Amino acid sequence: xxxLKKTGKVMADVIPGMxxxxxxxxxxxxxxxxxxxxxxxxVALSLLEAGHKDVRVxxxxxDRQGMDKSFGxxxxxxxxxxxxxxxxxxxxxxxxxxFALQGVKTVFCTLPHIEGWADVFPTFLKTCxxxxxxxxxxxxxxxxxxHDFKGVAQIARMYRDNVPFVAFxxxxxxxxxxxKSDSRISYTILCTSHIxxxxxxxxxxxxxxxxxxxxxxxxxxxxxxxxNDVTDAAVVVLLNQKPHRNKVYNITGAGPTRDSEIVELxxxxxxxxxxxxxxxxxxxxxxxxxxxxxxxxxxxxxxMERMKAHGLDEHKSSYTKDYFEITGHQPESFEGYLDNxxxxxxxxxxx
Numbered sequence: 005x006x007x008l009k010k011t012g013k014v015m016a017d018v019i020p021g022m023x024x025x026x027x028x029x030x031x032x033x034x035x036x037x038x039x040x041x042x043x044x045x046x047v048a049l050s051l052l053e054a055g056h057k058d059v060r061v062x063x064x065x066x067d068r069q070g071m072d073k074s075f076g077x078x079x080x081x082x083x084x085x086x087x088x089x090x091x092x093x094x095x096x097x098x099x100x101x102x103f104a105l106q107g108v109k110t111v112f113c114t115l116p117h118i119e120g121w122a123d124v125f126p127t128f129l130k131t132c133x134x135x136x137x138x139x140x141x142x143x144x145x146x147x148x149x150x151h152d153f154k155g156v157a158q159i160a161r162m163y164r165d166n167v168p169f170v171a172f173x174x175x176x177x178x179x180x181x182x183x184k185s186d187s188r189i190s191y192t193i194l195c196t197s198h199i200x201x202x203x204x205x206x207x208x209x210x211x212x213x214x215x216x217x218x219x220x221x222x223x224x225x226x227x228x229x230x231x232n233d234v235t236d237a238a239v240v241v242l243l244n245q246k247p248h249r250n251k252v253y254n255i256t257g258a259g260p261t262r263d264s265e266i267v268e269l270x271x272x273x274x275x276x277x278x279x280x281x282x283x284x285x286x287x288x289x290x291x292x293x294x295x296x297x298x299x300x301x302x303x304x305x306x307x308m309e310r311m312k313a314h315g316l317d318e319h320k321s322s323y324t325k326d327y328f329e330i331t332g333h334q335p336e337s338f339e340g341y342l343d344n345x346x347x348x349x350x351x352x353x354x355x
Contacts, residue, residue: 030109031056031058031109031110031242031243031245032058032108032109032110032139033058033059033060033107033108033109033110034051034056034058034059034060034108034109034110034111034112034242035060035061035062035104035105035108035110035111035112036048036051036059036060036061036062036112037062037093037095037104037111037112037113037114037115037128038062038064038093038095038114038115038116039061039062039063039079039080039083039088039090039093040063040064040075040076040079040349041114041116042199042201042205042231042349043114043144043199043231043234043235043238044061044112044114045079045083045349046231046232046234046235046347047112047235047238047239047242048061048083048088049082049083049086049347050235050236050238050239050347051239051242051243052083052086052087052088053086054239054243056243057087059087059088059089060088060089060090060091060104060108061080061083061088061089061090061091062091062092062093062100062104063076063079063080063083063090063091063092063093064076064092064093064094064095065077065080065092075349078349078350079349079350081350082350091103091104095115095116095124095128096124098127101127101128101131102131102134102135105131105132105135105137105138106135106137107137108135108137108138109137109138109139109140110138110139110140110141110142110242110245111132111138111140111141111142112142112144112238112242113125113128113141113142113143113144114143114144115143115144115173115176117169117301117304122172125172125176125179126176126179129141129176129179129180129183132183132187132189133183133186133187133189136187136188138188138189139188139189139190140189140190140191140192140245140249141180141183141189141190141191141192142191142192142193142194142238142241142242143176143177143180143191143192143193143194144194144196144234144238145173145174145176145177145193145194145195145196146160146163146164146167146169146170146173146174146195146196146197147159147160147163147195147196147197147254147256148160148174148177148193148195148252148254149161150252150254155319155320155321155322155323156254156256156321156322156323156324158316159316159317159322160195160254162311162314162316163311166307166310166311167304167307167308167311168300168303168304168307169304177193177195177252180193181193181250181252184250190245190249190250191249191250192241192245192248192249192250192251192252192253193251193252193253194234194237194238194241194253194255195252195253195254195255196229196234196254196255196256197227197228197229197254197255197256197257197317197322198226198227198228198229198308198312199228199229199230199231199234200228200229200230200231200338200341201231202308203217203219203263203266206292206305208295209295210295211270211278215276215277215278215279216278216279216280216281217263217266217267217270217278217279217280217281218281218282218283218288218291219263219280219281219282219283219288219309219312220282220283220284220285220287220288220309220310220312220313221262221263221309221312221313222282222313222315223262223263223264223282224260224262224312224313224314224315224317224318225259225260225261225262225315225317225318226260226261226262226263226312226317227256227257227260227317227322227323228257228261228338229255229256229257229327229335230257230335230336230337230338230340230341230344231341232336232341232344232347233255233257233327233331233335233336234255235347236330236331236333237253237255237326237327237330237331240330240331241253241330248330253324253326253327253330254324254326255324255326255327255330256322256323256324256326256327256335257323257335258323258334258335258337259323260317260318260322261338263280263282264280265338266338267279267280269338269339269342270342273342273343285306285309285310285313288306288309289302289306292305292306
């Protein structure tokens with residue numbers, strides 16, 4: 005259930021007017037790029053629950069490693085039942101972009117971890133500019149340096165220097181921030197720390213079937229943020245755009261969570277002991293490789309794990325108040341995320 009529905013909060017009016025462009029007081033049609041994604045599905049569902057019925061959702065129905073072939077169809081059916089317009093959307097197919105953006109005023113963009121990801125966003129953003137009807141673009145990203153939180157800025161720079169996918173996100177953010185100079189597109193960038201679903205997804209078959217949780221964080225606490233919190237923040241900035249135009253937010257959790265704590269929570273949640281296998285960096289990278297993942301994904305997963313082991317998230321300066329400032333409530337705990345099954349994607353036990 006979305007934050008807006010739980011609190012009974014209604015959609016705020018969007019007041020027109022900013023800079024040299026005039027904006028309608030209507031959010032208009034919202035296109036959610038990745039309806040099968042952890043956050044994309046939740047955002048689409050929450051928008052519909054909040055009463056915004058003009059929602060178009062892109063769904064890719066191709067094969068996914070470790071998932072039933074009917075997964076994409078199940079997601080599409082659920083969203084259509086709620087009133088969404090669901091279309092097939094493949095990031096790797098540039099010809100899908102223009103059709104997906106027809107009549108769209110607002111875009112919510114989550115970039116999937118796919119081969120060739122470095123090419124897709126610049127082309128998609130260019131199409132948004134060409135279409136001319138897109139006026140606001142909300143993008144999900146990784147932590148980004150800002151002036152407000154120096155500790156977060158330090159961490160964001162280190163991740164951008166050491167994790168290729170984070171560096172790519174940073175480049176995309178730069179492009180989006182400059183879009184207003186040659187188009188009518190304003191932006192809101194929601195940068196997050198480690199999303200709670202990520203370690204569960206990367207564990208894959210080992211967690212689902214072998215009941216093993218493998219990490220190389222050396223017992224360090226990690227700044228995990230709930231995808232439900234990211235969704236709540238996204239829905240607020242999508243439906244009440246004016247206060248959040250051309251702003252960057254860093255959404256973090258409440259404090260560090262260790263992998264050993266996650267293992268304990270998973271064991272209790274699923275009623276079966278989960279073994280915590282702690283490896284060194286090179287052993288971890290070799291283990292990820294054995295899972296059959298492509299080299300580019302192995303590189304990013306291993307780089308992320310190495311950054312966790314630095315212990316940067318142990319410091320209080322690693323956490324912001326941006327989520328509270330946007331939504332007015334406190335971050336969800338890892339336990340709360342696991343218990344909150346009502347908004348999980350259909351057909352998946354976890355995440």
